[in-house]
Amino acid sequence: MITLRIEKTSDWKEKFLKRLDDQEKWDSWLFYSMSYDIEKENLISDFHGLQALKHLPNLKPFDHQLEAAETVIEKMNGKAILADEVGLGKTIEAGLILKEYLVRGLVKKALILAPASLVNQWVDELNQKFHIPAIAYRKNYALNACQIVVMSIDMAKREAYRDQIYAEDFDLIIIDEAHKLKNHQTKNYQFVQNLKKKFCLLLTATPIQNNVFELFHLISLLKPGHLGNYESFQAAFKGNKQHDEAEEFLHELVNQVMVRNRRQDTEMEWTSRQVQVYPIQFTKEEQAAYERISNLKELSPIFSHSFSMITLQREMCSSKEATCLTLTKMKERCTNAEEIAEIDRVITQLMSLQHHSKAEKAYDIIKKANDKVIIFTEYEATQIYLQSYLYSKGITSVPFNGRFSKSKRDWMKQLFEQKAQVLIATESGSEGINLQFCSHVINYDLPWNPMKLEQRIGRVHRIGQDEDVYIYNLAVQNTIEDHILNLLYKKIGVFEKVVGELDDILSYVNKRQDVRKMNG
Secondary structure, three states, X not given: OOOOOOOOOOOHHHHHHHHHHOOOOOOOHHXXXXXXXXXXXXXXXXXXXXXXXXXXXXXXXXXHHHHHHHHHHHOOOOEEEEOOOOOOOHHHHHHHHHHHHHHHOOOOOXXXXXXXXXXXXXXXXXXXXXXXXXXXXXXXXXXXHOXXXXXXXXXXXXXXXXXXXXXXXXXXXXXXXXXXXXXXXOHHHHHHHOOOEEEEEEEOOOOOOOOHHHHHHHHHHHOXXXXXXXXXXXXXXXXXXXXXXXXXXXXXXXXXXXXXXXXXXXXXXXXXXXXXXXXXXXXXXXXXXXXXXXXXXXXXXXXXXHHXXXXXXXXXXXXXXXXXXXXXXXXXXXXXXXXXXHHHHHHHHHHOOOOOHHHXXXXXXXXXXXXXXXXXXXXXXXXXXHHHHHHHOOOXXXXXXXXXXHHHHHXXXXXXXXXXXXXXXXXXXXXXXXXXXXOEEEEOXXXXXXXXXXXXXXXXXXXXXXXXXXXXXXXXXOOHHHHHHHHHHHHHHHHXXXXXXXXXXXXXXXXXXXXXXXXX
């Protein structure tokens, strides 16, 4: 560590009087003028407009990104949800806001919390595009010596780092994928709630995923009390109590802390989405197996739990491999010989089935597309099955899931772009990976949450996409997936009432039919 020695001169008075008596020059007027001009140039006389752009000559942000940054700084006092649709550049908007505050001297210390897979991406963008000296935090760093830090929230909340972070007075907190804070009872939410922050940005294209209470908790992180207290909010919006006037008032309050740009509202030209739900009909053998699985709830308390049964039903709609894997695990918990025997009989029945009807439909779509295709599934067992099935049909594919390291994820992406026709991804593939070179998405398994569909589609329908995007949503009729579809449409309705119109993710026709059905 370098030690600076500071001493006070004792002869300053004599030198001052001598210069005064002899009428000597005090200093160079040229140097003074140059110094004055530099200070004047750096002086920010007007708070309106972005000063950061003068320091970013190589960055060419879009108009909607500039407007978002100005709105957050000038109207929202640096506390906002950036909720642009997927692929519109929320990271650019956050970088502009951070840079502007740094230029103005209003931010000296900032913390960016992002999923672990996106930490390096954030560091690269801040360094290269904004010339902000951000670093990815490492365990041997002294946090109080780091000015702009990027780290994963899972790392930050650990006991080894949590107290150090709580001790810091951050001027700005940026949280990427903020929808993961929707549950106020989680450690992640409570950790963010306790951070000291002057300004705060929450980045998410999906501020509502299931209900309006998730949005209440997100906004409470920014401005506690902005939507009133939880009891009054719950009284107004629980169940079907809400009415048009209350929804309009909520929409107005939300707009005071949220910036949301839609693709169609930007100056950019966007390719269109072609979205369709493809109903799948099980074979008689598959339907019989599905019904037998559903009847297991009468066999044992293990299967009577609704979550266990729903999981098995959803897996049966995905692949026999996923179903058998779960049944095998559940059999280990059984002690009754008859229960074990029945599970064995069900597994035998499943393994006698030929290829899955949904897989056959996916193959037909891939063959007709004759282009690169992404398949999203909920289960790793299905992922393995699909890779094997497609291989038997002469289709090359690569897997992509959350177990892969960053280097392996990058490798899979490269293989998909350069070699394979199909990428088979679990839910982890819907975040933090940009695949504009692909324009076909098969939602093989439908999630409960419509916003997950938007995240998936956003991997391809984003800035840089030159082709129309084709979305194929597969659903097995007369199964649990009928219920999932209806629930998805209802949740889309909740989102649009509070946040605004949502780009098509299931199908326009079906959504309108469902709305009429609910209103009728």
